[in-house]
Amino acid sequence: MLARHESGCAASSNCGVRERTTGNIRRMEIAGASAIVTGGASGIGAGVARALAAKGAHVVVADLQAEKGQALAEEIDGVFVSVDVTRTEQIEDAIARALELGPLRALVNSAGIGWAQRTIGRDGEYSSAHDLAVFSKVIAINLIGSFDAIRLAATAMSRSEPTSTGEKGAIVSMASVAAFDGQIGQAAYSASKGGIVGMTLPIARDLAAAGIRVNTVAPGLIDTPIYGEGDAAEAFKAKLGQSVLFPHRLGTPDELASMVLELLLNSYMNAEVVRVDGGIRMPPK
Ligand SMILES: NC(=O)c1ccc[n+]([C@@H]2O[C@H](COP(=O)([O-])OP(=O)(O)OC[C@H]3O[C@@H](n4cnc5c(N)ncnc54)[C@H](O)[C@@H]3O)[C@@H](O)[C@H]2O)c1
Numbered sequence: 001m002l003a004r005h006e007s008g009c010a011a012s013s014n015c016g017v018r019e020r021t022t023g024n025i026r027r028m029e030i031a032g033a034s035a036i037v038t039g040g041a042s043g044i045g046a047g048v049a050r051a052l053a054a055k056g057a058h059v060v061v062a063d064l065q066a067e068k069g070q071a072l073a074e075e076i077d078g079v080f081v082s083v084d085v086t087r088t089e090q091i092e093d094a095i096a097r098a099l100e101l102g103p104l105r106a107l108v109n110s111a112g113i114g115w116a117q118r119t120i121g122r123d124g125e126y127s128s129a130h131d132l133a134v135f136s137k138v139i140a141i142n143l144i145g146s147f148d149a150i151r152l153a154a155t156a157m158s159r160s161e162p163t164s165t166g167e168k169g170a171i172v173s174m175a176s177v178a179a180f181d182g183q184i185g186q187a188a189y190s191a192s193k194g195g196i197v198g199m200t201l202p203i204a205r206d207l208a209a210a211g212i213r214v215n216t217v218a219p220g221l222i223d224t225p226i227y228g229e230g231d232a233a234e235a236f237k238a239k240l241g242q243s244v245l246f247p248h249r250l251g252t253p254d255e256l257a258s259m260v261l262e263l264l265l266n267s268y269m270n271a272e273v274v275r276v277d278g279g280i281r282m283p284p285k
Pocket residue numbers: 038039040041042043044045062063064065083084085086109110111112113114141145174175176177218219220221222223224225226
């Protein structure tokens with residue numbers, strides 16, 4: 001008797017060929033489950049929140065910005081929770097709210113801030129060296145905040161029953177191409193994003209036994225409010241776009257969200273860092 005695929009097709013039949021070309025892809029179920037998006041009120045996080053909701057997930061928008069977060073939550077039939085990712089108890093609030101909506105299957109860490117300052121000043125004074133409190137703040141939000149959300153959300157996921165694909169959840173964090181090609185003035189930002197890249201594999205290893213996958217996206221130049229708003233910001237972004245290898249433009253939040261969704265739902269994606277950047281390699285400045 002011929003061996004059969006899960007679909008019931010004989011392995012050596014045309015049916016088997018059709019199965020390969022149409023895609024025998026295992027995807028984590030997300031419809032009816034809950035998902036948390038930190039930084040979900042704006043930019044990439046908002047794109048991800050919309051994409052998850054379109055797949056039927058109940059999305060918790062966890063952000064500092066109440067007005068934008070509330071408006072988005074209403075639009076996607078989700079929930080806004082006021083969260084500063086440097087406050088553990090507020091992350092716990094978001095998880096508790098998510099668990100009321102369904103099993104927690106997805107966490108996306110998109111909360112983040114940028115900063116630009118050179119390591120030393122021009123006048124040779126210690127006082128004009130990089131502001132150490134700011135360095136700590138960028139690490140606290142971008143790196144420690146992401147890890148805090150991961151350790152707590154993964155704990156909640158680990159208590160759940162696995163999906164039909166044998167998974168309990170999936171996590172995606174936002175790094176940056178600055179993790180690899182940090183520019184002048186990006187010591188703090190690059191350190192925070194490099195930390196996210198560096199912890200991806202060990203966390204994926206830690207969480208494998210619990211059936212939780214962990215991936216990271218490193219965006220290039222994406223058109224979000226992080227560059228400010230208004231005519232000057234638009235002109236700046238148009239100039240930036242020319243430096244992208246191809247296409248010569250900034251990426252859209254939806255293009256990033258598409259990759260995040262693939263990493264969350266494709267059951268074979270684990271422990272990976274994916275650049276989504278139009279091929280750009282950032283120069284020193
Ligand atoms: N836009 C880009 O070109 C780009 C490139 C590389 C990486 N990234 C990263 O992608 C992520 C999203 O960036 P974006 O461009 O969408 O920016 P954005 O400013 O549009 O969104 C970031 C969101 O994070 C929230 N946030 C900031 N600090 C927070 C805190 N302490 N607690 C909770 N929420 C907080 C903000 O309120 C905001 O809503 C960030 O981590 C950023 O570093 C962006």
